[in-house]
Amino acid sequence: MKSNKPTIFAAAKCHVPLVLTILPWVLTLIISKVNDSSKSPLQAWILLVLVALTWGTSFFLIKKSLITFSVTEVAAGRLFLASLFFIPIMVASRRQIPVDRYPYLLISSLTGFVIPAFLFALAGTKLNSSLSGMLNSLSPLFTLVIGVLFFAQPRRPVQIIGILLGLLGSSFLIFSKGAGALNIANPYAFLILLATVLYGININTISRHLSHLPSLAMTSWTFAFTGPISFVILFFTDFFPKITLAENFQPSLILLALGLVGSGLASVLFNRIVQLASGLFAASVTYLIPIVAISWGIFDGERISFQQYLGMGIILTGIYLVNRRERLSIAKS
16 A cells, blocks of 8 residues: 555654744734833743744745745735735724834835845845855844944944854855855855845834834734735736636645744744844844754755855854843843
C-alpha cells in the first residue's frame, strides 16, 4: 500500500504556518481588552513575541503565494485584503484621528506598508525566506540612524559600533555563496535593505507624530490610504479573477492570512509596542523574526551556509549594542 506520509508532510508545510500566523490574531482579541492608556512592560514583551512569530512566518507565506500570484498581486493583494478588514474600524474611529495627522498617516502607509510590500515580494522571487528574514533584522539599525539624522534622537558611541557591526553582518549575507543566496552582481538583497530603511522612517514617524493615538484607530486609518492605492494597482492585474478560482483556494487563503494577520493585525500590535515602549524597542522584534524565518526555511528544505549564520550573528550583536540601554530601561520599568 502506498504511503501517504509525503502528502501529509506537504500539507503541513502550508497549513502549519497558517495556523501559527492566525494564532496571534486570536491572542490579540484577549490583549486588546487592555486599555490603550495602560503601559505594561510585560505586555510589550508578549506583543513583541507575537509580532515576531507572525512576521517571521510571513516570509515563508510570501514565498508560497508567489507560486500562483505575481509580485504585484502579492504585494497589493495582501494590503487590499487588510484594508477591507479595517473598514468598520475606520468608520467607528473616524473622530479619534485629527485631520492634521493625515499627512503622517500617509507617510506611514507608504513607508511602512505599500513600498516595502512590493520590495519584499520582488525580493522573494530570488531570495529564500531565511535570507530575507536575516536581512530584515537590520531595521533597528536604520531606525536609530534615521532617528539621529532627522528626528534629533541622541546617540552613543556604542550604538555607532553596533551600526557598523550590523552593516558588516549584512555584507556577509548579501555576498554569501550559499544556496538561494546572492553574489555581488545580484541586487535583490538590496531591496530588503531599502525596505528596512523605509521601516526606520515609519517607526520614527509613528514614535514622534502618531504614538498618542489609539493603536487600533491609527492602524485602521493608515490603511485608509493603503487600501485605495492597492485597489488601483490590482485593477490592472488578474488578481480578482485568480482569487475567485476554486483551484487557487490554498494560495488565496495564504494571501488572506498575509493581509489580515501579517499586514493588518500584526501592525496593530506593533504600533501598540511603540506606544508601550519606544520605536527602537519595537524594532528589536527583528531579534526574533530571523529565528522564525530560518526555522521555516529549514523546514521547507532551504540550505543555509555557515557564512550566512556568521553574518546573522554579527547583525544580532550590532542590534544588541544599538538597543541595549532601551532594553534595560524596559526591564527596570
